[in-house]
Amino acid sequence: MDAGLLEQMLIGALLALSVYLPLRCGQLSLATPGFFAIGGTVAALLSTRIPIFAGTGATSPLPALLLEMTLAGLLAGLLALAIGGTVLRLRGIYLAIATIALVEILRVITLNLSFTGGALGIFGIPQPFTTTAGYAGFTLVLLALVCWLCARLEQLRLGRAMAAIRDDELAAACVGIDTAQVKLQAFVLSALLAGLTGALAAHFLNSWNAKVGSFDASITTLAFVVFGGSRTWLGPVIGGLVLSALPELLRPVGDLRLIVFGLVILLGPVLFPQGLITPQGLQGLGHRLLGYGQQLRGYGHKLLVRVNGPRRP
């Protein structure tokens, strides 16, 4: 597979997880592309303006990338912390609208600031990896790590509290969960993940501009999660991987691909209302595999009997 496409898919999966975190506690936040854009801008500025981040020659140092990702994540997380208390008081569709507005505000600000390069953006962002495969390898490790953390989170107090709030916010409050705080934590974690992913993406794309954080991106990243499912971390990962690849894979059919892409996004929720991946589905799959295993053992046993003859008591 083309490493560039793989990298896009991996970044899609990371962004899908960023949308998933608030959605796990029932909060429909579409702010992910905004935090993604902030993260990328931070990385683009640092690595083009500040010599130690830029490195020498064609490649920038890897520790610089890690530091940029940390700073980008922290800045996005801090912004989420600052606005979350207010924004998260809104519910359902009102939260969605407010977070879309946030993404737009950030886009317009980036567009009009001189040091972010205006409409053209920032060019010539130095490369920490010499090959696309290098990016894909690094991002694969990052995605594996984030998946592991999300899987752990689901087993922990915070992850359980998030699911409880999604199921019944009032009942969750009545068993002592500070629902506002849990929602804020999920929002901040989501921003942090989007921010650090943005820093990585800025290097990969080589240039960065305001278009990255747009309304389109909000809808696309939401589609990842709607398509894959928001009940467990694996859903958004699969959704992000598949839907990020789809436009590229459909390139041979020309402009028709946009229609096919639209149809997939439309039909996904109709055919799989819970998303492609659900805990029950995974459990069913596990049972089925176990069943196949037992069947195989049965065949093996029959074969042995045929070879050795029936065992005498």
Next chain:
Amino acid sequence: MSAAPLLEAVPLLQVEGLSCRFGGLLALNNVSLAVRQGEIFGLIGPNGAGKTTLFNVISALTPPSSGRVLWRGALIPASRPDQLSRLGLARTFQNLRLFDSLSVRDNVLVGLHRFAASPLAAGLLGSAGERRRQRQLEQRALELLALVALEDEADLPAASLPYGERRRLELARALATEPQLLLLDEPAAGMNPAEKNDLCGLIRTIRDRFDLTVMIIEHHVPLMMRLCDRLAVLNFGERIALGSPAAVRQDPRVIEAYLGSAR
């Protein structure tokens, strides 16, 4: 010369002059009552009398129009349901509010939220101490499930349980928060007489074992007469009677408003 009068113990919960208005409807009309430490306090009354509304006001889900609620003789220093839970108040709901997508065990683990606190990083990395704590919590959850005879259902989704078991799960979840006062809103609804009897026994057991005070709403009057230490009767938002089951049973206003119509 008489002995110095014994100080009357401060009630666990006092409701003073509570009114609650929904538009033109006065759901609670100047209701006062006090619940003593350790008693099983019953709340009866016809449909729409305001019983659930009283629970909602006590648990900070509905703001009262006037009046106040005292906890151990002092104004409650909390205004949110989660703060009240930490203070020692737990409740169940008339229309069952479980976390349906979670397993039976996880429903109780959510109830143990307050006791599961640990730094997020330690939890994510799964340190040895953290794993031990996690096992203790799961152990505790299983004990609570055993108490309501649901330990074999621990891994099932809560949504898959039959009605009576869902009621018992909600009770286990409420107990997990280690309350001092437990509000039960029609916990026996939909149960057959044998199950109702078992539930009575269970409520007494948990009261004794966890040192609880219980406030219970239930329509089945004979059951309430047997179970409760004291009863209050609401009718059209007004408290029309308060006292021992024997006293309430003979109160003419109660007979007219409630028992009369039931006979």
